[in-house]
Amino acid sequence: MIELHHIRNDKERVIASLQKRGLASVKDQIEAISTLDIKKRATQSRLDELSAMLNQFSKEVGEQIHKQVDPGILHEKKQEINSLKETSKRLSKELKEYASALLEKLYQLPNPPHATVPIGTNASDNKVMYQTPVLPSTHADGLAHWDLIKKYDLVDFEVGNKITGAGFPVYKGQGAQLQRALINFFLDHAYKAGYLEVQPPVVVNEASAYATGQLPDKEGQMYHISESNLYLIPTAEVPITNMYRDCILSESVLPIKHVGYTPCFRREAGSWGAHVRGLNRLHQFDKVELVQICHPDHSYTSLEEMLTYVQGLVEQLELPYRVLKLCTGDLGFCAAMTYDIEVYSVAQDKWLEVSSISNFETFQSNRLSLRYKDKNKKSLLLHTLNGSALALPRILAALLELNQTPEGIRIPKALQDYTRFKQIG
Structure with missing residues (x-):
């Protein structure tokens, strides 16, 4: 399987290399992989942000319980945490779907030939x-x-x-x-x-x-x-x-x-x-x-x-x-x-x-x-x-x-x- 960082860092070179194998649709395949990769990384980034927010909110709720703050404020904070958890759950599912789709498309790509391999069709x-x-x-x-x-x-x-x-x-x-x-x-x-x-x-x-x-x-x-x-x-x-x-x-x-x-x-x-x-x-x-x-x-x-x-x-x-x-x-x-x-x-x-x-x-x-x-x-x-x-x-x-x-x-x-x-x- 092609290493994903090669596609991220030098997409055109990967496309040119695979085209030597006579793969007509390889450009579309690589573009689809790049799109999925961008979506997957953006989703992962958003999940990381949510995780940090949840940790912070949970810490704040703990402090508020300890300080015996207004129950109404505490209720609002807990609702906000629950909302973040639902969002996190949805994004986790999306991340898993993106990762699965990305892996499936990477599995479809053959190995780029070494530079010294003769060019030919059969x-x-x-x-x-x-x-x-x-x-x-x-x-x-x-x-x-x-x-x-x-x-x-x-x-x-x-x-x-x-x-x-x-x-x-x-x-x-x-x-x-x-x-x-x-x-x-x-x-x-x-x-x-x-x-x-x-x-x-x-x-x-x-x-x-x-x-x-x-x-x-x-x-x-x-x-x-x-x-x-x-x-x-x-x-x-x-x-x-x-x-x-x-x-x-x-x-x-x-x-x-x-x-x-x-x-x-x-x-x-x-x-x-x-x-x-x-x-x-x-x-x-x-x-x-x-x-x-x-x-x-x-x-x-x-x-x-x-x-x-x-x-x-x-x-x-x-x-x-x-x-x-x-x-x-x-x-x-x-x-x-x-x-x-x-x-x-x-x-x-x-x-x-x-x-x-x-x-x-x-x-x-x-x-x-x-x-x-x-x-x-x-x-x-x-x-x-x-x-x-x-x-x-x-x-x-x-x-x-x-x-x-x-x-x-x-x-x-x-x-x-x-x-x-x-x-x-």
Whole structure:
């Protein structure tokens, strides 16, 4: 959530920044917020004045009772106090309504993009920062991963559909072992890189979803348990970051670095068409997530470090990949800057996103009320970051397609200690 003082102090700059995202109505939104803010502050000021008057009148009534003044004068003063109390009650209600309306409108605004984010309208305007120089090609009889899965009996989509529905696969045999090997590989490397592993819940309450920006932006993409008003998580970022909701941290504990493995659930995945075939897009998938909470002065250094770290994982898996810097039109709602890492699918001849690494600056911490105290004991908002390290389905798809041979599917050397087999088939 945008810090309100930015709108108060430099409204035009906020409008110009958000217009880079292609938001046509943002000027009207900001003006509505400014109007509500003025009304809210004026109401708060009037309430403060009334409170001071009530305290003064109450003191005077006490003194008059003690001095046994004329009952008529005392009655008038008490009536005046009652009138002030009624006015105060009405203004308190108005203040609450203004605050609620203001918060609702602030929730609708995305994060202003960082100044270095490329200007663009959609994914075609993303900037390629790096790409594997030579892309491999599959042999003449090469198969797409959905055919390899069927050939070696690694994943059963039909049984998953019977149990739950489309987009909920059942991994089995060497497919399940390879999935578990990848999870452990990612977790072990994160531990070596200084990330503390946590195993959070996979359902969160509404407050947690609002705090990290999934609500009100992604209601239609999250699975909702209506009886309990809980949500299945779309990523471990949500519960891990919410561990620090309503916290004031010491500078000495920064940066905080966590890693967590969870299943993830997203309703927006389709169940038809080539772009969602096989493991390309699922309703339930596994992911290892990195989360950092940083001092504002160091967050962009941390972002670059996270990018380099995830690149190293992909390189150890021997996968061709590219790094994209997302443009303003493709940037996520909460992000100030995002890098995407995509691996190359040999058989499909397409790029598959396997990681997004984002700096949210103060956007989430403002919602979370996550702060630190500086050396002058001043309370300031922290920066939050997260990155996939990595999302498994498309990694698995790319691995299978790239490493297929007439004899079977070769397991990358970095994974062999985890799978305990060197080949599938």
